[in-house]
Amino acid sequence: MFVRFLRFLLLVALGFFLFKWLWKGVAGWPFASKKKQQDEATATPNAPPKIIAEMKKDPVCGTYIPENQAVICELHGATHYFCSEECKLKFQEPDAG
């Protein structure tokens, strides 16, 4: 009689753990994959990588800079490329320097 009760208790415990494990597996999986997708999306850079960079002329000092290394400034709908932040500032405020 007592042994039968113990066996029943063991079965209930086993069932409970099995259910818990299954629930964790079912509930955890979609969230995990969703998070991974988000990580991949944020890791992707906005601009496609350029193997050969186009050379751009700095309008302030006249230096040619590779496009991917230039300091970019968009002014009045036109894009300007500078060799440094200093030249960019000089271009934006010619009277300041």
Ligand SMILES: [Zn+2]
């Ligand atoms: Zn410059």
